[in-house]
Amino acid sequence: MSDMTTLSPVAASTARIGRWRWQETAFWLLVVASYFLFSDRYLILTEIAWLALFALSLDLILGYAGIVSLGHAAFFGVGAYGVGLLAKHGIIEEPVLALLAAGLMAMVLGFVTSFLVIRGTDLSRLMVTLGIALLLRELANRFSDITGGFDGLQGFTIAPVLGLFEFDIFGRTGFVYCTVVLFVLFLAARRLVNSPFGLSLRAVHNNRLRAEAIGIPVDRRLIAVYTVSAFYAGVAGALFTQTTALASLDVFSFERSADLLLILVIGGGGYLYGGIIGAVVFKILQEIFSSITPQYWLFWIGLVFVVIVLVGRERMRRWARAAPEVLLRRLGLARGAGGGTSRGAEL
Amino acid sequence: MTNFLTILFDGVAYGMLLFVLASGLAVTLGLMNFVNLAHGAFAAFGGYVCAVLVNRSGVPFFVALPLAFAAAALAGVVAERTLFRHLYRRSELEQVLFTIGFVFMAVAATDYVMGSSQVFINLPDVLQGQIDLFGVGIGRYRLMIIVICGLLTLAIQGTLARTRFGARLRAAVDDPRVASGLGINVPQVFAFTFAFGCGLAGLGGALGAEILGLDPYFPLKFLIYFLIVVTVGGSSTITGPFMAALVLGIADVAGKYYVPKLGAFVIYALMIVILIWRPHGLFGRTMAR
Numbered sequence: 001m002s003d004m005t006t007l008s009p010v011a012a013s014t015a016r017i018g019r020w021r022w023q024e025t026a027f028w029l030l031v032v033a034s035y036f037l038f039s040d041r042y043l044i045l046t047e048i049a050w051l052a053l054f055a056l057s058l059d060l061i062l063g064y065a066g067i068v069s070l071g072h073a074a075f076f077g078v079g080a081y082g083v084g085l086l087a088k089h090g091i092i093e094e095p096v097l098a099l100l101a102a103g104l105m106a107m108v109l110g111f112v113t114s115f116l117v118i119r120g121t122d123l124s125r126l127m128v129t130l131g132i133a134l135l136l137r138e139l140a141n142r143f144s145d146i147t148g149g150f151d152g153l154q155g156f157t158i159a160p161v162l163g164l165f166e167f168d169i170f171g172r173t174g175f176v177y178c179t180v181v182l183f184v185l186f187l188a189a190r191r192l193v194n195s196p197f198g199l200s201l202r203a204v205h206n207n208r209l210r211a212e213a214i215g216i217p218v219d220r221r222l223i224a225v226y227t228v229s230a231f232y233a234g235v236a237g238a239l240f241t242q243t244t245a246l247a248s249l250d251v252f253s254f255e256r257s258a259d260l261l262l263i264l265v266i267g268g269g270g271y272l273y274g275g276i277i278g279a280v281v282f283k284i285l286q287e288i289f290s291s292i293t294p295q296y297w298l299f300w301i302g303l304v305f306v307v308i309v310l311v312g313r314e315r316m317r318r319w320a321r322a323a324p325e326v327l328l329r330r331l332g333l334a335r336g337a338g339g340g341t342s343r344g345a346e347l
Numbered sequence: 348m349t350n351f352l353t354i355l356f357d358g359v360a361y362g363m364l365l366f367v368l369a370s371g372l373a374v375t376l377g378l379m380n381f382v383n384l385a386h387g388a389f390a391a392f393g394g395y396v397c398a399v400l401v402n403r404s405g406v407p408f409f410v411a412l413p414l415a416f417a418a419a420a421l422a423g424v425v426a427e428r429t430l431f432r433h434l435y436r437r438s439e440l441e442q443v444l445f446t447i448g449f450v451f452m453a454v455a456a457t458d459y460v461m462g463s464s465q466v467f468i469n470l471p472d473v474l475q476g477q478i479d480l481f482g483v484g485i486g487r488y489r490l491m492i493i494v495i496c497g498l499l500t501l502a503i504q505g506t507l508a509r510t511r512f513g514a515r516l517r518a519a520v521d522d523p524r525v526a527s528g529l530g531i532n533v534p535q536v537f538a539f540t541f542a543f544g545c546g547l548a549g550l551g552g553a554l555g556a557e558i559l560g561l562d563p564y565f566p567l568k569f570l571i572y573f574l575i576v577v578t579v580g581g582s583s584t585i586t587g588p589f590m591a592a593l594v595l596g597i598a599d600v601a602g603k604y605y606v607p608k609l610g611a612f613v614i615y616a617l618m619i620v621i622l623i624w625r626p627h628g629l630f631g632r633t634m635a636r
Contacts, residue, residue, distance in 0.1 A: 062440075068439060068440050068443060070443070116619060116622075116623050119623060119626060121626050121627065122439050123376070123382065123439075123578060124578055124622045124626045124627075126382070126439075126443070127574055127575075127578045127618065127622055128619055128622055128623070130571060130574070131571070131615045131618050131619045131622075132615075132619065134571055134611070134615050135612060135615040135616060135619070138611050138612045138615060139612060142608060142609065142612065254567060254570070255567075258447045258451075261440075261443070261444060261447070262444070262447075265444060295458065295459075296455045296458065296459055297455075298451045298452075298454060298455040298458075299451065299452050299454075299455030299456060299459070300455075301448075301451055302447075302448040302449065302450070302451025302452035302453075302454075302455065303448065303452060304448070305444050305445065305447055305448020305449075305451065306430075306445055306448040306449060306452065308444065308448075309434070309437070309441045309444050309445040309448070310430070310433070310445070
C-alpha cells in the first residue's frame with residue numbers, strides 16, 4: 001500500500017498544507033542575498049529582522065486566532081529588559097541562552113495574562129492588553145534603581161554569540177544572528193500553524209461557537225497560542241536589546257504596539273510571511289518619511305493607517321495581486337490570507 | 348483632615364473634568380460600538396483653539412470656552428461626515444487602525460502648527476488662587492470646573508433621559524434598522540451625537556489645559572484615561588461613566604499624593620481587576636449583541 005493510506009486524513013491534509021514551496025525557498029534566498037547586496041545597511045536590516053519576528057508573534061494571535069492586542073509591546077519590553085538585566089548583572093552572559101531566558105520570562109507573563117485576555121468582550125480585551133503594557137511601563141519607570149527609569153538601562157555589554165562571534169559596530173554579527181533566530185523561530189511557527197493545533201486555531205477564529213460545538217477546547221487553545229506568541233515577542237525584544245545594548249521605557253510604548261499592528265496589516269496576517277514583508281515595507285516607509293520630515297514622520301505613518309483602512313485591505317490585496325512580485329503569493333503562498341475572502345478582510 | 352478634604356476636592360474636580368472629556372466617547376464607544384481611539388484629538392483641538400484665542404487674540408477666557416466647544420464640535424461633524432461614518436460597520440480592528448492613524452496625524456500636525464512644548468492658557472485673575480472654606484483650601488479654578496462640569500453632566504443626563512432627541516438616540520443605538528423604519532434619521536442622529544461629544548471633549552480640553560497640561564501628545568497620553576472611564580463605567584447609562592470618572596479622578600489624585608512611588612500603577616491595576624471581574628463595566632448591563 002502507498003504511504004497515503006497509512007496516514008490519517010488529518011495528517012495527510014496537514015502534510016499537504018505544510019508542504020515547503022519553491023516560493024518560500026526563493027524568499028529566504030532573497031534574505032540571504034540581502035546580506036551581500038546591502039552590506040552597508042546592516043543596522044537597518046537588523047532592525048527589520050527583529051521587527052519581523054515581533055510581527056510574526058502578533059500574527060500568531062491576530063492572524064491565526066483573531067485576538068486584537070493593543071499592548072503587545074508588553075512582552076517585547078519584558079524580553080528587552082530581561083536580557084538587559086541578565087547581561088548587566090552577569091547572570092547569563094551568553095546571548096543565545098539569555099535570549100531563551102528572556103523569551104521564557106515573557107512567556108510566563110503571557111501565560112498569566114492570557115487568562116485575563118481570553119475573558120471578557122472584545123473591547124475589554126483591547127483595554128486589558130493596553131493596560132498591561134502601560135502597567136509594565138509604569139513599573140519600569142518607578143523602579144528606576146533596577147531598570148534605570150526614564151534614562152533606560154545602559155552600561156552593559158553583550159558577550160559574543162556562542163562565545164565566538166563578537167558584535168561589531170557595523171552590525172554584521174547582529175544581522176546574521178537576528179536572521180538566524182528569525183528563521184529558526186519562523187520554522188517553528190510554520191510547523192505550529194500547519195499542525196492540527198494551528199487548524200483548530202483557524203476554526204476558532206472563523207467561528208468560535210462552531211469550533212466549541214465540534215469539541216475544540218477554545219479557551220485552552222487561545223491560552224496556548226497567546227503564551228507562544230508572548231515567547232516570540234520576548235525574543236524579539238531581547239534581540240532588540242542585544243543588538244542595540246540599550247533598553248529604554250519606549251519598549252513598552254503604545255506607539256510600538258500600534259506600529260506593530262500597522263506592520264502586520266501592511267503585510268497581511270494569517271500566512272506568516274506577512275509580518276516579514278510588512279516589516280520590510282514599514283522600515284522603508286519610515287526611512288523615506290523621516291528623510292523628508294524627521295520630526296513629523298508620525299504624520300505620514302498615521303496617513304498610511306488611514307489610507308489602508310479607507311481603501312480597504314481586501315481591495316488593496318486585489319491590486320497587489322496584479323503586481324508581479326506578489327504573484328508568488330497568489331501561486332500558493334497565500335493559502336491562509338486568501339482563503340475565504342470574507343475572513344481575509346477581517347484578518 | 349483638611350488636607351484630606353482638599354485632596355478629595357481636587358479629585359472630584361479632576362474626575363468631573365475627565366467625565367466631560369470622555370462623555371462623548373461614552374456615547375460613540377459605549378452606545379454606538381465605535382472604537383474611537385482618536386477622541387482625545389478633538390479635546391486637544393478645543394484646548395488649542397482656546398489657548399490661541401485667549402493668549403494671542405485676547406479673547407476673554409469665558410468667551411473662549413464656548414468657542415472651543417463650537418470649534419471642536421465643528422471639527423467633529425466634519426470628521427464624522429467625511430471619515431468616521433464609513434467605519435461604523437467595519438470590524439473592530441479596522442476601527443482601531445483607522446483611529447490610531449488619525450490620532451498620529453493629529454499629534455504630528457499639532458506639533459507642526461503649534462510646536463512641541465506645553466501650552467498654558469492665561470487665566471483671568473478671578474480664577475487664580477484659593478478660597479478658604481471652613482478651613483479647607485479650595486482652588487478657584489477647580490471650583491469653577493466642578494460647577495461647569497456638574498451643570499453639563501445634568502444637562503447630558505437630562506437630554507438623554509428626557510428629551511425627544513435622547514429617545515431617538517437610544518432607539519437608534521438599540522436597533523438602527525427598526526429606528527430608521529420608524530422614520531428616525533439614524534445617520535443624522537449619530538452625526539449630531541458625535542459632534543456634540545467632540546464639542547464636549549473640546550470644552551474639556553480647554554478647561555483641562557491648566558490641570559492636565561496641553562501638548563501635542565495629549566490625545567495619546569490621556570487615551571487610556573478616557574477608555575477607562577468608558578469601559579469601567581459601562582455603557583448602559585451615562586451615570587456609570589460619571590461614577591467611574593469620579594472614582595478615577597479621586598483615586599488618581601489621592602494615589603499621587605499618598606503613594607507617589609506607585610504613580611499611575613494603581614489606576615491601571617484597578618482597571619484590569621475591574622474588567623476581569625466585570626467585563627461590561629461596573630455599572631454595565633450584559634449586552635445582547
